[in-house]
Amino acid sequence: MKVLVISDIHANLTALETVLADAGEVDAVWALGDVVGYGPDPNECIERVKSLPNSICLLGNHDAATIDQIDVLTFNPAARLAIQWTQKAITPENREFLRKLPASQRVENVTLVHGSPREPVWEYLLDSRNAAANFDYFYTTYCFVGHTHLPIMYLMENGNQFAQMISPASFTPLKLVPRSIINPGSVGQPRDHDPRASYLLYDKETQTIEYRRIDYDIQAVQKRMRQAGLPSRHIQRLVDGW
Numbered sequence: 001m002k003v004l005v006i007s008d009i010h011a012n013l014t015a016l017e018t019v020l021a022d023a024g025e026v027d028a029v030w031a032l033g034d035v036v037g038y039g040p041d042p043n044e045c046i047e048r049v050k051s052l053p054n055s056i057c058l059l060g061n062h063d064a065a066t067i068d069q070i071d072v073l074t075f076n077p078a079a080r081l082a083i084q085w086t087q088k089a090i091t092p093e094n095r096e097f098l099r100k101l102p103a104s105q106r107v108e109n110v111t112l113v114h115g116s117p118r119e120p121v122w123e124y125l126l127d128s129r130n131a132a133a134n135f136d137y138f139y140t141t142y143c144f145v146g147h148t149h150l151p152i153m154y155l156m157e158n159g160n161q162f163a164q165m166i167s168p169a170s171f172t173p174l175k176l177v178p179r180s181i182i183n184p185g186s187v188g189q190p191r192d193h194d195p196r197a198s199y200l201l202y203d204k205e206t207q208t209i210e211y212r213r214i215d216y217d218i219q220a221v222q223k224r225m226r227q228a229g230l231p232s233r234h235i236q237r238l239v240d241g242w
């Protein structure tokens with residue numbers, strides 16, 4: 001069974017459609033939150049995620065802020081402006097979709113969250129020390145997270161006190177090792193200085209993952225963002241991959 005694992009689409013329909021086409025036929029899709037925020041296509045991205053086969057979608061912090069579950073004042077000024085724009089642009093039906101999203105979900109031997117096992121919506125896992133502390137907050141073999149926009153893995157082997165941080169190579173199948181925290185990176189706004197959309201494929205039978213990067217039409221997204229009056233910082237960072 002092949003699962004497409006994506007996160008942090010951030011209302012970037014062009015990147016999402018490119019990833020879906022590149023991934024090909026899959027048996028299920030796990031979207032790890034932040035379908036909206038930053039980008040110009042919140043309704044279109046929600047509708048596309050809703051149409052995906054055997055899909056699970058989680059609540060991210062931008063999703064939560066859009067439906068007033070998180071105070072927008074906790075975001076930086078540019079992110080706040082994008083959230084406020086999204087709140088006005090989103091349809092009632094899609095707002096209701098966001099309201100119903102779970103903060104976490106377990107699928108067999110995998111835990112799914114947006115931020116971290118300890119704080120599913122909001123906590124960033126950016127270093128080995130913080131990641132190590134989070135292994136006590138899930139009891140499955142693997143945990144898939146998003147939120148940082150960085151394609152990265154943390155491995156905690158039996159008996160170790162510290163987590164090993166790994167930056168996996170793209171397009172190379174990797175055998176998963178218990179226990180691991182895995183981040184597919186961001187579809188719509190990568191932040192590892194590589195502007196290509198990031199995602200991964202998870203083979204449940206072989207217990208392997210394959211990270212992938214794919215170019216998409218960034219200029220088309222930037223044009224829609226300018227037309228919407230979204231912050232210039234977010235327009236530029238699509239090219240910078242940061």
